Amino acid sequence: MKKVIISTLSAIALLSSTLTANAQVSSENTVQTSHAINTINSADSVATLPQTTGVYQVGTTTFDWLDTSREELLTPDPKDYRELMVQAWYPIDSGIGKETAPYIPLTSEGIEKMAASVGLGKAFAEVNKINTQVFENGELSNQKTKYPVVLFSHGLGQGNWNYQWLTRELASHGYVVFSVEHTGFSSGTEFTNGQFVPITPKFLTGIPTLKEFDDAVDQIWVKDLQFVIRQVETLNQTDIKFNFKDRLDVNRMAAIGHSMGGAAAARALQVEPKIKSAIDIDGSLMGLTGETAKMTKPFAVISNEFNSKVFKGEVEQPLPPGLDEKIVQDMKDSFKVFSNRYTQAIAGPAYDITIAGGATHVSFTDMPLLKQYLIETPYFNILPTGIEPQHIYDLSNRVILSFLEKTLDGKNNTILDRKDFITPDLTIVQ
Incomplete structure (x- = not known):
C-alpha cells in the first residue's frame, strides 16, 4: 500500500515544530492501538476538562466575520473574501438559565467532515459529550469596569476547540479571549451557513517551503488577527447582547498562539501597535521576514525541553526517512x-x-485529554505518555497568567520576578 509520508501531523512537524516524526504513518498499518482499546472504551467514558481556577464563571460565544477588505488568497475566485469563525471565552457573573456550551461548536455533520478531513476517526464523533463547564451566550461580568483582551491563534491543523485548557482558564481570571480560527489552516471550519472549509491540501499532504510558511503567517494569519482587532473594537463600541460595549479594554491587548499560531502572535507583536505583548507557545518563528526578529515589546517563548534545544540549534529536528535529499537540505x-x-x-x-x-x-x-476519542488514529500514538496532562497545564497557565499580569496589568512580584520560585520542571530565563 502507498505510504503517506506527509500528513497533517508530520507536515506540522517538519517546519513548525508541531509534532515529531513519530506522526508518520502508512495507510496499510496506521497505528497499533489494540492494547489501548482494551483499556479505553469511548462509549462508556467521557473526557474531563480541567477545572478553572479563577474567580469567574465562564461564558462563550462564536462570531462569523467576513473581511470584505481582503480577497481570500486560498481560492481562485477573486470575489471570495476572507471569512473567519472566532470563538470568545469571557468572565460572566452567572450561568443560571444558560445552556452549557458544546466542546466543539459545530453541527454533528461539521464534526464528521472535520474528522474525515484530518483523520480523527469515528470515535471523535462523541467528543461533544464533554462537559465544558462554560455557558453559551452569557453576558460579560459586571464585577469590573473593563477587561483586558487576549487574541489566540491555534496551531496548523488544529482549531479553536483544542486549547480550552488555556482559553477557559484565562477567562476565569478576567480576560476576554478571542480565539481566531484561521480558515484553510485549521482542522476544518464550518460557517453559520453550513459551508465547510477543510485544511488547504498543500498544508495537509505537501511540504510547504520556508517562504510559503513565512508568507502564510505574514500575509494571512497576522492580517486575520488585525481584522479581528478591528471587530473587537466595533464590539466595544456597539455590542449590548453580550455586555461588551465600553467594557473591552482594547488598550490592554496581548496575542498568544501555539506552534504556527505562536509564530503569528510573535509577528503580530512586531507590526500591530494595539498588541502590547505576546507569547509563542512551542512554535518556530515563521513570518519574521523583512526585518530582524528582535522584539521591542514584551515577549515570551514557552517551549518543551526538546524543542527548546531545537530552537537554539543545539540539536537537530528529526526528519522522517525517505525524503528527497534536496528537501532534507532545504529543511x-x-x-x-x-x-x-x-x-x-x-x-x-x-x-x-x-x-x-x-x-x-x-x-x-x-x-492528551481526548484519548478515548482518538483511538485507531495517528494522533493516539503521538500523545505524551507517563505524565499527567494537568501538570503541564498548571505550569503553563501559571507562567502565562503571570506574563499577562505583568505586561497588561503592571503587576510586580509575579513568578517572572521571583528568584525564589524553583521547580525542576520550569525554567525561566530573561
Missing part, C-alpha cells in the same frame, strides 16, 4: 533560519521559558 537550512530568528527574538525584552516534566508539543493542546 535543515530552514531550521538554521529559525534558530537565528529565535536567538534575536529572545535577546530583547523577552522571557525564554522551558516546560520540562515530559512535555511534548502536543502537551500544549487538549489532545
Whole structure:
C-alpha cells in the first residue's frame, strides 16, 4: 500500500515544530492501538476538562466575520473574501438559565467532515459529550469596569476547540479571549451557513517551503488577527447582547498562539501597535521576514525541553526517512533560519521559558485529554505518555497568567520576578 509520508501531523512537524516524526504513518498499518482499546472504551467514558481556577464563571460565544477588505488568497475566485469563525471565552457573573456550551461548536455533520478531513476517526464523533463547564451566550461580568483582551491563534491543523485548557482558564481570571480560527489552516471550519472549509491540501499532504510558511503567517494569519482587532473594537463600541460595549479594554491587548499560531502572535507583536505583548507557545518563528526578529515589546517563548534545544540549534529536528535529499537540505537550512530568528527574538525584552516534566508539543493542546476519542488514529500514538496532562497545564497557565499580569496589568512580584520560585520542571530565563 502507498505510504503517506506527509500528513497533517508530520507536515506540522517538519517546519513548525508541531509534532515529531513519530506522526508518520502508512495507510496499510496506521497505528497499533489494540492494547489501548482494551483499556479505553469511548462509549462508556467521557473526557474531563480541567477545572478553572479563577474567580469567574465562564461564558462563550462564536462570531462569523467576513473581511470584505481582503480577497481570500486560498481560492481562485477573486470575489471570495476572507471569512473567519472566532470563538470568545469571557468572565460572566452567572450561568443560571444558560445552556452549557458544546466542546466543539459545530453541527454533528461539521464534526464528521472535520474528522474525515484530518483523520480523527469515528470515535471523535462523541467528543461533544464533554462537559465544558462554560455557558453559551452569557453576558460579560459586571464585577469590573473593563477587561483586558487576549487574541489566540491555534496551531496548523488544529482549531479553536483544542486549547480550552488555556482559553477557559484565562477567562476565569478576567480576560476576554478571542480565539481566531484561521480558515484553510485549521482542522476544518464550518460557517453559520453550513459551508465547510477543510485544511488547504498543500498544508495537509505537501511540504510547504520556508517562504510559503513565512508568507502564510505574514500575509494571512497576522492580517486575520488585525481584522479581528478591528471587530473587537466595533464590539466595544456597539455590542449590548453580550455586555461588551465600553467594557473591552482594547488598550490592554496581548496575542498568544501555539506552534504556527505562536509564530503569528510573535509577528503580530512586531507590526500591530494595539498588541502590547505576546507569547509563542512551542512554535518556530515563521513570518519574521523583512526585518530582524528582535522584539521591542514584551515577549515570551514557552517551549518543551526538546524543542527548546531545537530552537537554539543545539540539536537537530528529526526528519522522517525517505525524503528527497534536496528537501532534507532545504529543511535543515530552514531550521538554521529559525534558530537565528529565535536567538534575536529572545535577546530583547523577552522571557525564554522551558516546560520540562515530559512535555511534548502536543502537551500544549487538549489532545492528551481526548484519548478515548482518538483511538485507531495517528494522533493516539503521538500523545505524551507517563505524565499527567494537568501538570503541564498548571505550569503553563501559571507562567502565562503571570506574563499577562505583568505586561497588561503592571503587576510586580509575579513568578517572572521571583528568584525564589524553583521547580525542576520550569525554567525561566530573561
